Amino acid sequence: MNKPETRIQQRNRAAIMSAGLEVFSQYGLRGSTLDQIAEAAGLSKPNLLYYFRSKDAIYTALLEKLLETWLDPLLKLNPHGDPIQEILGYVHRKLTMSKDFPRESRLFANEILLGAPHIAEHLSKDLRTLVGEKAVVIKEWEAAGKIAPVDPYHLIFSIWSTTQHYADFDVQVRAVLGGIDPFGDAMNYLDTLFRRMLTPPKT
Amino acid sequence: MNKPETRIQQRNRAAIMSAGLEVFSQYGLRGSTLDQIAEAAGLSKPNLLYYFRSKDAIYTALLEKLLETWLDPLLKLNPHGDPIQEILGYVHRKLTMSKDFPRESRLFANEILLGAPHIAEHLSKDLRTLVGEKAVVIKEWEAAGKIAPVDPYHLIFSIWSTTQHYADFDVQVRAVLGGIDPFGDAMNYLDTLFRRMLTPPKT
DNA sequence: TCTTGATTTGACCAACTGGTCAAAGAGAGG
DNA sequence: CCTCTCTTTGACCAGTTGGTCAAATCAAGA
Incomplete structure (x- = not known):
């Protein structure tokens, strides 16, 4: 067929x-x-x-192909790796994606912003499942004392938001910074931010 | 006249x-x-x-009125207050705005996402100036040892992104969390995040 | 009540846009 | 060279949409 x-x-x-x-x-x-x-x-x-078939079909095809790419970095979060390195690595991958694929990021953001009518199902199925699984992993890391106490869901949200910000709000970032390329400093800043967040307090 | x-x-x-x-x-x-x-x-x-005059005129009027509201919380950052409390207070105000004015947040986000053609000037003038001023204040706090070393611009970006995420990506957040209202936990999480980021290390 | 300016609207239009279709063109195997 | 299928397109259409306009309606002061 x-x-x-x-x-x-x-x-x-x-x-x-x-x-x-x-x-x-x-x-x-x-x-x-x-x-x-x-x-x-x-x-x-x-x-x-x-x-x-239609304009919508192009758009939908684009979104679906995009979703795989988008979930991939989170999928690669390795439960058996070093917790802090794994999470910082995830931050790193996400920020790199914002730098290298800003159009994809903006397309996705636009869809979500307008209520995600084309991918609502994906979100409440695949994405929800995946995030749920990784949240468990993070909670285990916390229980083992490898990272400081943290809400895993909101941790993930904050990684998404901070990294994607540099793609989605690129115009604003550059307007504020002047001509400077944001990504170098952003990488340092986010590394520090999440390192301080996750490093367990000395007992 | x-x-x-x-x-x-x-x-x-x-x-x-x-x-x-x-x-x-x-x-x-x-x-x-x-x-x-x-x-x-x-x-x-x-x-x-x-x-x-036109559809665009409605949109532009809306954006301009919105901009004031949007800059206000940052404007209220008091150089003479307690540094960590001031910044956490700013985070608090921004998250509350995401909760109470999600439509405003989304309208703004959409405009930026599409290249901010209607407010490019505002961004590179008013916004840039305001952020520049506050960045100086934050750097002074850092120099005085009141907060841990931090890039003030990216600190502000991360506050914007994490708080606005709950308005702009509401559908996604709720899809991942199920029915739970995100804002309570978000407030706790963000408070912790920025507190850990900013608390100066014990000497 | 009358007058004047502000307000409201039905009817209309031109441009744009997603989508259709019949027919023409290209390519590969025989 | 022929044929069959895949590919391409010019011409066209109907629905939508931003915007206009002249005429009707309304409100408040004189």
Whole structure:
């Protein structure tokens, strides 16, 4: 049943996804037009709709592909590693993603901001499960005295928010800082922030 | 030149601003229609445009009014108060705003996310100046040994991001937590986070 | 009550936009 | 060279939407 994709299909689908990311992340779903995406992809509008059923289909495909990438860093949190190094490593990976994939971050943020109508299910299933599992791990680390007492859910929220801030609010950050690139200092700051938060007090 | 506003003008302008906030914060600028706003305001579409030149004018008016409210908590950071209490108080005020004014927070976030085309000037002027001043204050606190060493700019960014997260990413937070109201625990968590970050090490 | 200016609206319009479709073009295997 | 399938597109359409306008309505002072 599943016919294999031809090379030309692969190329054009990829071009559309890429163009969609570029355009949607700049103008949002409603703010973007098929013409814009078509132009960015180097295709005609009807040609777009030959590969994707609708504008919404492009957007949804983009979001779903994005979700995997987005959950991956948290998935890599290793229960058997050194607790503080693991969490700081997670912070590091997330901040690096904000630096390297700001469009993805903004697309995601926009979707959540507007009530996440396209991925509500994903959030309350996959994401919730994953975070729940990692919360248990963190609580175990705490019980073992490896990290200071902490609410694992809000710890994760604060990692998400602080790291994604540098992608999502990039304009504001740069307006405040002037021309300086924020990421170097941000990495140092966040490392310190979470290190101080998690280092267990000396008994 | 400036004719005083009649009572009816005040009432209708206020109704439009309120309706605009409700609608824009839910659907974004491009995603909202004049008809939606008119309906929410209980006015006809041409009547809206009697009070505001255009859809964009409503949006801009909303943003500008919002900016004051938004900067206010930071403005209240008192250089002569107790450093840690002042900063924790700021965190507290910001989180309370996320709880009480989530629509305002989301409207603002959406604008920044899409490149802040309407308020770029505000950001690089007023906001930049204000943050710059407060950064000096924080650095002085640090020099006086009242707080642990910290990059004041990124400290402020992290306060913004962690607190606003609970308004802007509300759907996600609630999806992860299930039904529980996040704000109580969030307050405790953030208080701990920034307290541990800022408490100077014992010499 | 009358007058004047403020307020309200039904009808309308032009631009935009998502999506359709029939027909033309390309490519690969025979 | 032919044919069959995949790919591409120009022309088109209907619904939506921001915005206009002339006419109607209302409110308050004289």
